[in-house]
Amino acid sequence: MNEVQKIVLAVDLGTTSTRTLAVSGQGEVLASHSVRYPLYTPKPGYAEQDPKQIYEACVTTIAAVMEQGDWQADDVLCVTFSSANHSLIAIDEAGQPLTPSITWADQRSAEQAKAMLEHGIGLDIYKRTGTPIHPMSPLVKLVWLKEKEPQLFAEAHQFIGIKEYIFLQLFGTPWMDYSIASATGMFNLEKLEWDKEAVDWLGLNMAQLPPLVPTTFKVTGLKEEIAEQMHLSTTTPFVLGAQDGVLANLGIGALEDGVVAVTIGTSSAVRACTNKPTFDEEGRLFCYALTEGYWLVGGSSNNGAIVAEWAAEQWFNGESLSEILPRLSEISPGADGLLFMPLLSGERAPFWDAEAKGVMFGLTLAHTKQHMMRAALEGVLFQLLAIVSMMEEKGTVAKQIRASGGFARSPLWCQMMADMLGVAVFVPDVVESSGLGAAQLGIYAMNNEQGKLCIWDNMSGTTYEPDSNNHRIYRQLLPTYLQLYYSLKDAMSHMTVLQQTTLSV
Structure with missing residues (x-):
């Protein structure tokens, strides 16, 4: 099979399930398989997952998709990833989890977030890292661990997230891409490295955080027994990929000036692309990395x-x-x-x-x-x-909304959104926005980042015009x-x- 005909396997590590897509070079979803897993809430405010269950879901869905299409390892251009943000896992020196995966929905560190903002340290860190101070942030989760579980905090070999845990199992190294890192509250957006002041303030050393790489980072050398389980080869390229939010923008073509992506699933988010890091003086908007020259500014709501x-x-x-x-x-x-x-x-x-x-x-x-x-x-x-409205204050004016998520299947809700925001809302027929974005990023990486990011031009959908x-x-x-x-x-x-x-x- 030649390069054009090869498929991309896009693995979407979500909050409630992992889904793997087989995507053609033209953006057509040829096969998919998902595995659900629970969100554990053992105490009020806690929201955790078992990282081993998510790893098993990753292996299972890749193998199932390969079997659906009767594909061979040579048919795969690459495997690439989309992942939910803000997870935190403490691991020991052998790479075994010392904690569950503490998810973005976990609220246990609310007091720590409040104290950071009251003392001014939170806003100071935000202005370098672009992640608002909130219990979702791994930075704030680490403050909670340091205060409430000091022995575990001191003994942990590293602190990683769920996608890093997956790569640790597959390749032995927990690489973290710039996109996921930019949502930790500890990544300096201007320098593209861990923020020394934030790390020192936490009392960590740099070796306790994952090695940083671009979202287009490619790796081979998959462990042989895992390659067999997935029906892949040890030489199959894996592209590290990015967080689901920025990939949703890529997947629905919302990279141009004035084109704003809105996703309403369980939670909801608004994101627009900019060509450089953008901050809000009051710390209300996030800024996350995609690739060189592509940054996403916006905000996420817990309530969708x-x-x-x-x-x-x-x-x-x-x-x-x-x-x-x-x-x-x-x-x-x-x-x-x-x-x-x-x-x-x-x-x-x-x-x-x-x-x-x-x-x-x-x-x-x-x-x-x-x-x-x-x-x-x-x-x-x-x-x-x-x-x-906050984004407009920073110079990002919405001229078109591109919508995704389960709500987009409701014409009433889409029309309400157009009326509420006062601009046209375009809903693509394909709803797998983050998975498609991961596939596009994988192709871009395999082409050695030549030219601009690929936006497939065969996107069809429905447009809702606002009632003034x-x-x-x-x-x-x-x-x-x-x-x-x-x-x-x-x-x-x-x-x-x-x-x-x-x-x-």
């Missing part, structure tokens, strides 16, 4: 489709979202003066407040459960509108929505203390 699923379960007696959503078009924009702050899991952007709580405001006897449901969906979008009157209504409501949060911020913090001590939740 999980809010819609929770609301449907509470208010609609088990009806599916596909049954509920069409009926919400009967409710006018703004839900007749009802606002719902969907902060059910704390919040990252735009508030960066792990103690944030959900709020229903404006409720009257005239409101129905359909009003409440529409307000919940609008609340998720108000969070995204607030992030887009509806947009005006949402823009008028946004200041009230934001004021509501800031008015209740202290009360939310006090309620957190009560929930953890006096009250039983």
Whole structure:
């Protein structure tokens, strides 16, 4: 099989499952297989995974895809990776985990994040690393470990993430790409190296962190027994790849000026491409690396489709979202003066407040459960509108939205997004945005990074145009929505203390 006909295996290490795609050189998904695994919550605020389960899912899905297409090792151009961000695993000298994989959703270090911001050290580190101070950040997780598990912190040989753990098993070295590193809170974006001041402040040495490489880094020498399990060869090239967020932009073609990617899965995110590191003086926006000349600025919200699923379960007696959503078009924009702050899991952007709580405001006897449901969906979008507004302050003006994630299957929600943001929303027919982005990055790496990043030109989809009157209504409501949060911020913090001590939740 010649180079053009070869497939790329794109492995997407997600929060709830690992999926591997076989992608042609023209961007067609030829086969796929996924394996789900649990998210463990042994204590309030904890959100962990078993790294060995994720490694096994990686091996299993690659082997299954190879079997689906009856491909041989020589048919594979490369294997490349997309991964969820912000995971942290302490390992011993033999490479064995001393902790579970502490995920982005873990909130145990909320007190440490709050203290870092109050003392000013957090904002100082952010201005070099581009990762907002929040419990999601491995930097803040390490502060928690140092304070709460000092013996483990001192004895750990290295601190790595889930993708690094996978490469440690496959090749014996836990390389970390610049993209994942730029979401740790310890990576200097200007120097493309570990930030010495942050590492020294933590009390670590550089050897306790993974070796850093570009996202296009290629490696061969897969362990022989693992190669056999995967139906690959020891000489099959592996491209390190990047985090799922930046690859989603690449996968849906959102790299041009003014083209903004929005993803709503369990959580949600807004990202736009820039040609250099970009910071926010207040530490509200992230900045992550992709490849040379490509940086992503934006914000992630904890609360996406999980809010819609929770609301449907509470208010609609088990009806599916596909049954509920069409009926919400009967409710006018703004839900007749009802606002719902969907902060059910704390919040990252735009508030960066792990103690944030959900709020229903404006409720009257005239409101129905359909009003409440529409307000919940609008609340998720108000969070995204607030992030887009912050990005506009930094000079990133959205001219088109490219949307992905499970919500993109709902015409109502897509139209609401267009109306909320005031720009056209394009939804590609292919929803595997991060996996496709990983495949594109793999091809770019195998071509020795010649020319620009590949954007496949065969992308079809649906465009939703905004209604200017509806947009005006949402823009008028946004200041009230934001004021509501800031008015209740202290009360939310006090309620957190009560929930953890006096009250039983």
